[in-house]
Amino acid sequence: MLAVLGLVTAACGGGDATDAGPVPGRPSGSDKTVDPAVDPAATSTTASDPGTPTRSPSATTDVTVWLVRNETLESVTRAVPRVPGIGAEAVKALLAGPTAEESRSGFTTAIPRQTRFIGLVIDSNGIAKVDLSRDFESGGGSLGLTLRLAQVTCTLDEFPTVKGVRFALAGALVSVFSGNGIVLDKPVTCDSYREVVGQRGSAGTFPGIWPFAAKSDLDAYAAGPERTYRDPVATAREFATKYLGMDNPVEFPSRSTGPGTVEVPLGFRYGEGRTPAPNPKATFSVVVRQLGPQGDSGPWTVVGATSPNILVTTPKPLDKVGSPVRVTGQAHAFEGTVNVQVREDGMVAGQALGRGFVTGGGDALRPYSGDIAFRSPTKPGGAIVLTETSAADGQSVLRAAVVRVGF
Numbered sequence: 001m002l003a004v005l006g007l008v009t010a011a012c013g014g015g016d017a018t019d020a021g022p023v024p025g026r027p028s029g030s031d032k033t034v035d036p037a038v039d040p041a042a043t044s045t046t047a048s049d050p051g052t053p054t055r056s057p058s059a060t061t062d063v064t065v066w067l068v069r070n071e072t073l074e075s076v077t078r079a080v081p082r083v084p085g086i087g088a089e090a091v092k093a094l095l096a097g098p099t100a101e102e103s104r105s106g107f108t109t110a111i112p113r114q115t116r117f118i119g120l121v122i123d124s125n126g127i128a129k130v131d132l133s134r135d136f137e138s139g140g141g142s143l144g145l146t147l148r149l150a151q152v153t154c155t156l157d158e159f160p161t162v163k164g165v166r167f168a169l170a171g172a173l174v175s176v177f178s179g180n181g182i183v184l185d186k187p188v189t190c191d192s193y194r195e196v197v198g199q200r201g202s203a204g205t206f207p208g209i210w211p212f213a214a215k216s217d218l219d220a221y222a223a224g225p226e227r228t229y230r231d232p233v234a235t236a237r238e239f240a241t242k243y244l245g246m247d248n249p250v251e252f253p254s255r256s257t258g259p260g261t262v263e264v265p266l267g268f269r270y271g272e273g274r275t276p277a278p279n280p281k282a283t284f285s286v287v288v289r290q291l292g293p294q295g296d297s298g299p300w301t302v303v304g305a306t307s308p309n310i311l312v313t314t315p316k317p318l319d320k321v322g323s324p325v326r327v328t329g330q331a332h333a334f335e336g337t338v339n340v341q342v343r344e345d346g347m348v349a350g351q352a353l354g355r356g357f358v359t360g361g362g363d364a365l366r367p368y369s370g371d372i373a374f375r376s377p378t379k380p381g382g383a384i385v386l387t388e389t390s391a392a393d394g395q396s397v398l399r400a401a402v403v404r405v406g407f
Contacts, residue, residue: 060260060294063090066154066197067098067107068147069316073154073197076102077207079260079290087159088120091130094155099257101287104306105316110147112138118170120156126163127187128156134169137178143196145178150193157190164189207318208291208301209383209404210243211235213345218292221299235300236264236286243302244387245349246397250280260290262300268390268398283307283399305402310338310386311365312401320406323354324371325384331360331368333388342374344382344407352385353377377407 061082066073080089095115098107118131130152140148153165164187167174175185190197211229212218221229229235233254240246252265265282284307290298304317312329315321323342331338336359341352354374360366372384384403390396 060290061086062260062291063093064155064158065090065094066151067094067102068110068151069106069108071143071147071196073147073150073193074107075154075158076107077291079294082294085120087122087128087156087162088117090155090158091120091152092117094151095132099261101257101304101306104311109151110140110144111151112136112140112148114138118168122161126161127166128162128164129166129168129173130156131168131171136167136169140178142182145182146193147196149177149182149184149188150190150196153188153193154190154197163187206291206381207289207303207404209304209345209402210239210302210348212291212299212301213379213381215292218299218301222293222297229299229301230296232262232288232300233264235288235302236262236266239286239288239302239305240266240397242348244305244385244397244400244402245395250277250282252282257287260294260298262288264288268396270396283309284401302402304404305400307399307401309333309365309399310360310388310401312384312386312403315384315403315405317404318406321384322407323375324373325405326369326371327358327384327386328367328369329360330365331358331386331388332363332365333360334362334391336360336362336366336368337388338368339387339389340370340372341385341387342372342382343385344377344379346379347382353382358386379407381406 059082060079062077063080063086064075065078066075078093080086080093083089095111095117097109097113112135114135116133116135118133120131121129136148156162156165166187167177167184176182177184206214208218212221228238233251237249237251240249246268248269250267250269252267254262254264256262263285265285267280267282268277269280270276284305286302287304287306288300289303291301292298309332310329311331314326314328325342327340338358338360340356340358342354343352354372356370356372358368358370360368382405384405385400387400388398390398
């Protein structure tokens with residue numbers, strides 16, 4: 001974080017007082033997240049409020065928070081506890097910074113790590129006053145300060161009851177922010193920072209890859225009696241066999257990486273000649289999330305797969321791609337060969353819009369780069385599938401990395 005802020009300071013040093021300016025209209029296509037849990041009736045939430053009701057950890061809901069990538073804001077989805085003060089939970093999720101998966105995808109934050117959430121009040125006019133510790137204004141040049149203000153503002157601006165945001169530091173309402181003199185004497189919205197706001201993280205693409213690539217499909221499944229995909233490990237295993245084409249993969253203990261998100265490590269069971277591997281090990285992880293109904297009744301959806309031997313730099317998750325798609329990263333595989341497939345939603349093992357390969361290192365992680373051509377998709381989303389296959393038959397999948405993309 002200090003390194004990032006240092007670069008921002010070097011590139012965009014201090015300046016004269018700046019005004020956030022008038023609040024222009026919200027751009028078309030950027031509708032707010034409708035969440036009735038945020039309303040003026042539940043106006044105050046503080047970190048030490050013992051009266052805030054809580055529910056079981058399985059009772060969660062999705063919110064949108066805004067992170068930084070390439071000096072631009074992009075949105076990501078987080079699962080947070082479903083409580084009346086959901087706006088406060090969204091800010092807390094933002095202050096926690098990028099997850100490990102998001103960091104691997106290039107996301108960072110301009111908010112100082114030491115920043116603490118103190119409280120959030122939404123008045124009857126829809127003005128949200130967010131109170132943070134004074135660490136929030138420490139360090140950073142003009143760009144870094146603008147980015148961090150925009151992160152908080154855009155995160156709160158997602159809620160339809162929020163009409164504007166005011167900042168307070170340690171209880172004192174802010175009129176001029178930091179030594180750079182950014183004027184904050186009136187409410188701001190996400191549109192006030194449109195110069196640093198990029199695409200929504202999903203770029204219009206549902207983040208689920210399989211078995212549900214649309215929220216309507218997921219909700220329909222949740223309303224039915226079938227239960228296979230209501231378990232994250234079973235979902236990951238089915239993904240490995242049906243989507244990747246693995247033969248009876250080995251499962252290892254899964255781990256929760258946040259509310260409604262689980263990583264399931266998997267490995268291959270057979271070696272060359274289909275002889276059982278003497279000591280199976282996890283070779284990649286399948287990331288599954290509850291993107292719709294939460295808790296025991298909510299189905300799980302695969303949102304990606306990662307492997308320490310196949311690192312993907314581009315495309316990034318939820319990027320929009322066209323043919324040919326440039327695939328870059330690092331890999332360590334037999335003879336350095338990594339197979340690449342471009343799939344659209346609904347395709348499973350053996351199906352692809354286009355195929356090719358890239359070459360990394362055969363002895364260690366080494367860079368790879370290649371262009372994969374593919375025919376015109378008929379669906380709005382799909383995935384880039386990178387696999388290392390057995391040298392014996394060229395088909396058995398040993399490890400995989402899968403990235404969700406839009407077309």
